[in-house]
Amino acid sequence: MMETTAGVAAEPLTLGQDEHDSLQAHFHAGISADEIEQVFHLKRAQPTLQAFTALFHGGADGVLIRLLVLRELAADTSTTAFSRADINQKLAYLLPESLETVLTRLRTHGLLAWDAQAAVYRVTPMARNVLSSLDTLLSMGQADDDAEMGFLLSQVAGAQAVGGVTVDQLKHLLGRLVELTEEFRDAIASGSEFRLRTSQAKWHMACDWVEKGSEILRAITSDERADSATHKAAQAIGRAQSALLNMQGMFSRALNQIERQRVHLGQSGLSTTDVKRWLLAHEDLSSLAQGAIDRPVMPLFVTPAEMIDVAETELLAERSASMGPSGLPQGEDAPLTINDGPAIQAELDDWLARLADFANLGNFPSFSEHGPKTVPIQDSLLPASFAVASYRASMLPLLGDAAEASLQGATAQLARLPITFTPTDEMVQLNDPHVFAMSIATLSLDLESGPADDK
Known part of the structure; x- marks a missing residue:
């Protein structure tokens, strides 16, 4: 029979197990499951x-x-017996088919x-015991217990009150104390x-539970009826509590160290x-x-x-x-003249001649009244390759440099030219095969300085 609970299908619970799913099938050959102590207790x-x-077998909704049906029936203390009509009236919000399936399962x-x-x-004593343990666990789960020790300590306290505390219950509490100590460390x-x-x-919450559990541990250790295993477990819990309480100094030192290293x-x-x-x-x-950055930053x-x-x-x-190595050349007569001038010097001389000879080039303003007095920087740097254009641009800040003009050489001649270099922060896109864009700048003729020195 398939059980349907609140519209969710679940497999029926079977008490027996087939041969392949038997308990012995989970153990190694030669080891009997009945020889394990925990198996006996279970x-x-x-x-x-x-x-x-x-x-709890089946889906979460089932x-x-x-639990809803069983808790509703157990919570009614006015009577101990419920007819089917009473149950239908008490749980009228459930579908009749679902209610019948749940009642059959609980009764079985x-x-x-x-x-x-x-x-x-009638609700059986077993059902009330199960609900009581669940209610304790659920109430402790809803409480403000970050240390998660309330339920374990309540189990030990309840067992001690009725004289039935077990070693396993004490070990569960001891295990939680050890876990908390490692977590704090x-x-x-x-x-x-x-x-x-x-x-x-x-840690503060755990210490509160430690104080509440100290009296229980003293009662256990002073109980003459407790066996040696129970005494040993209680003493181990006492040592774990002491280690937990001694961590206050460690927390204080760590926080003080962080306070000293705090950055303001x-x-x-x-x-x-x-x-x-x-x-x-x-x-x-x-x-x-959002709204803090208008557009990406473009350096x-x-x-x-x-x-x-870049030019260098x-x-x-x-x-x-x-000038890379290409092997030893063949022997030949030395040429009559050799140009030892480097490419940089030749390029600088050519660039200086272009800036100095305004009238012959036709691309720059002349000293006449009819010629323009200002030209864009791209008209003076191009056409040229990217390397040559970059080199020429690197020389422009020397125009009008008084310190450089007082020296000798090609760069000094460049500094003495009556030309003013005016750069800006904006860029303009060019139609050039080597240079994609260039800063917007101008070269202006400084008429007050007179004609260029062609010496």
Whole structure:
């Protein structure tokens, strides 16, 4: 039969297991499952385990419906017997088919008892025990217990009150204390202020539970009826609690070290911790950039220092390529004349002649009244390759340089030319095969300085 609970299909619970899924099939050959101590304890608790299996087997929606029906019936203390009409009235919000399926499942596995003679249902003691343990766990889960020790300690306290505390219950509490100690040590070793403060808050809560559990441990250790294993587990818990309480100094030293290394932003009083806390308060950090950036930043490398660096790199690369080793030449007579002038010097002389001879070139303003007095910089630098144009542009800042003009040489002649170089921060796109764009600048004739010195 297929069970349908709240519109969700679930496989039926079977008490038996086939040969391939038997318990012994999970162990190595030669090892009997009955030889394992924990298997013996679990088999002895098989009725209780079957009750939990009946409730939690299947999908999550089916589990919620079963718990809902069982909790509704167990919560009614006005009567101990429920007819089917009473159940239909109490759970009228459920579909009749779903309710019938849940009642059949609970009755089959001993959570509800059916009295055929009186035609009523009764909640079994096993069902009340299961619901009680679940209610304790659920109530502790809803409480503010970041240390997650409340449920474990409540189990130990309840068992001690009725004289039935077990070693396993104490070991569960001990295991949680050890886990918390390791977690706090990792937080201290991390050096993260936010992680330290979060762990410190959890440490304070754990200490509160330690204080509540100290009296229980003293009662266990002073109980003469407790066996040696119980005494040893209680003493181990006491040592774990002491180690946990001694971590207060470690937290204080770590936080003081972070406080000494805190970085403040100028005189604003804000620290990097304040900035991080403010950033963590925003779920979407990318939204902070909306409206802050209008368009991508486009750097313009047009300062003289960058221009000179680019020009030198290009010219030196060209000279290295032209002067690279090509093997030993064949023997021949030496030529009568050899031009030892480097390419850079020849280019500088040509550039100086172009700037000095305005009238012959026709591309620059002359001293006459009819010629233009200003020309764009691209008309003076082009046409040329990128390397030559960059080299020429690197020489432009020398125009009008008084310190350079007082010296001797080609660059000094360039500095003494009556031309003014006026650069701007904007760029213009060119229709040139070698240069894509260039800064907008002009060369202006300085008439007050007189004609260029052609010497």
